Amino acid sequence: MNAVVIAVCLMLGLSLARVNVVIALTVSALVAGLVGGMNLEQTVDAFNTGLGGGAQIALSYALLGAFAVALSHSGLTTLISRKVIAHLGQEQSPGNVNKVRWLLLLAILAMAVSSQNILPIHIAFIPILIPPLLHVMSKLKLDRRLVACVLTFGLVTTYMILPVGFGGIFLNDILLANLTSNNLDAVREQIPPAMLIPALGMVSGLFIAVFISYRKPREYKEELILAAEPEETLNRRNIAIALIAIASTLVVQLYTNSMIFGALIGFIIFSFSGALKHVADQDIFNQGVRMMANIGFIMISAAGFAAVVKATGDVGTLVDSLSHLIGDNKALAAFLMLVVGLLITMGIGSSFSTIPIIATIYVPLAISFGFSVPATIALVGTAAALGDAGSPASDSTLGPTAGLNADGQHDHIRDSVIPTFIHYNIPLLISGWIAAMVL
Numbered sequence: 001m002n003a004v005v006i007a008v009c010l011m012l013g014l015s016l017a018r019v020n021v022v023i024a025l026t027v028s029a030l031v032a033g034l035v036g037g038m039n040l041e042q043t044v045d046a047f048n049t050g051l052g053g054g055a056q057i058a059l060s061y062a063l064l065g066a067f068a069v070a071l072s073h074s075g076l077t078t079l080i081s082r083k084v085i086a087h088l089g090q091e092q093s094p095g096n097v098n099k100v101r102w103l104l105l106l107a108i109l110a111m112a113v114s115s116q117n118i119l120p121i122h123i124a125f126i127p128i129l130i131p132p133l134l135h136v137m138s139k140l141k142l143d144r145r146l147v148a149c150v151l152t153f154g155l156v157t158t159y160m161i162l163p164v165g166f167g168g169i170f171l172n173d174i175l176l177a178n179l180t181s182n183n184l185d186a187v188r189e190q191i192p193p194a195m196l197i198p199a200l201g202m203v204s205g206l207f208i209a210v211f212i213s214y215r216k217p218r219e220y221k222e223e224l225i226l227a228a229e230p231e232e233t234l235n236r237r238n239i240a241i242a243l244i245a246i247a248s249t250l251v252v253q254l255y256t257n258s259m260i261f262g263a264l265i266g267f268i269i270f271s272f273s274g275a276l277k278h279v280a281d282q283d284i285f286n287q288g289v290r291m292m293a294n295i296g297f298i299m300i301s302a303a304g305f306a307a308v309v310k311a312t313g314d315v316g317t318l319v320d321s322l323s324h325l326i327g328d329n330k331a332l333a334a335f336l337m338l339v340v341g342l343l344i345t346m347g348i349g350s351s352f353s354t355i356p357i358i359a360t361i362y363v364p365l366a367i368s369f370g371f372s373v374p375a376t377i378a379l380v381g382t383a384a385a386l387g388d389a390g391s392p393a394s395d396s397t398l399g400p401t402a403g404l405n406a407d408g409q410h411d412h413i414r415d416s417v418i419p420t421f422i423h424y425n426i427p428l429l430i431s432g433w434i435a436a437m438v439l
Helices: 005-016 021-035 040-073 075-084 092-118 122-140 144-161 168-179 186-196 195-213 222-228 235-255 261-271 281-312 314-326 332-346 352-366 373-387 395-404 412-437
Strands: none
Touching: 005 021, 005 195, 005 281, 005 314, 005 332, 021 040, 021 075, 021 092, 040 235, 040 261, 040 281, 075 235, 092 122, 092 144, 092 168, 092 332, 092 395, 122 144, 122 395, 144 168, 144 195, 144 222, 144 373, 144 395, 144 412, 168 352, 168 373, 186 195, 186 373, 235 261, 235 412, 281 314, 281 352, 314 332, 332 352, 332 412, 352 373, 373 412, 395 412
16 A cells, blocks of 8 residues: 555546546545655645645746747747748648648757756746647647657657757756765766667657657537637737747757746746737736646645655555565566656656656666666666656647647547657667666
8 A cells, every 4th residue: 555656546547537637636545645644734744745745846837838829929930830831832642731730840949858858947838839820730630649659759758868958958957966965886978878878769659649649630620629729910020020039049048047037038028029019918928827827836836745745655555665675687677667767756846846856766676687787777766757758747638738738629638648648658668677687
């Protein structure tokens, strides 16, 4: 009756039963504390203490949402949408439709990759770019579950392998730092090569989604998409201001290492430039906060959940029990360590937040079983990344839903969480195990 297993399973069950993710996380945190031997007061105190850990992320998303809405009103996203539609031509021949379908998917993938490593705005581009393209996707009869898989691939795989932007934070600032602090003799140059095999597992999942699972056309209600699509008059000056705002946001974010101040500068440029004089600044800000509020509250709740789970001490108990169960079976040890990582990350919803929890326990355990340094890197890195793609509380699934559900035709659990879990967590589990055994 481990508190971590019970809490994570309860959270997933409530989410699948269409209970709001914030409520599911809060209830599961309460159950975790009580099952873990804490009284009600201790559980609430741990939860409240953990909430502060998600406040910065929530404020970042709120300001990024405001910036995203301002950007959408500038006409830039409408211009992008019209350019894509124009490629369909007057006559939508099968060959032309197929060409545009591939171009659109590649463009979305490129933007997702760029948002992690080149222009580190994370998921903020999704509510900017995707809603205006829903009309195009409908004409192409493109399955939005495929788009969700493409977006999540770009959001997750690149930080696992490329040490730039968010990848630099994940691989160097978090993964390497926690490995070395737990007495693993690892160096920076060893991290990306060790994560290459797990990343190839993500690639295989993407190919399955593209060429097998979601290659068939899917119909959506056109009238709902048209109702949700903003109508903007294109203005060259406003588009130029939008490009300046994007560049300024990038520069400030890289200089200050803060998404909050980057988004703030971008929004201020829009406010004082007159590009949005047809829309009240306060209305734009409120729209942005509403758009991203759900994600922000989920991240805050996930931070509270993580704090309670950590306070129970059952994460260590769970992994310790594995050493007694496994014996000297190295292959079974690697597999069970990855499964436990999947459970923990599914509950917390963030691979970045999971590493400090599991590295403390996994590094000594991996050393005791005789795993090499690269194999230990792959085990800890993969165990942390597992579940990020398929967790209801992960921004890697919440972000795609925020854009694809702009017209109410894309369910978070059934159309984002389940597809990404099947196509990424299962291949990642297999490839992570292979990496641990061959490295």
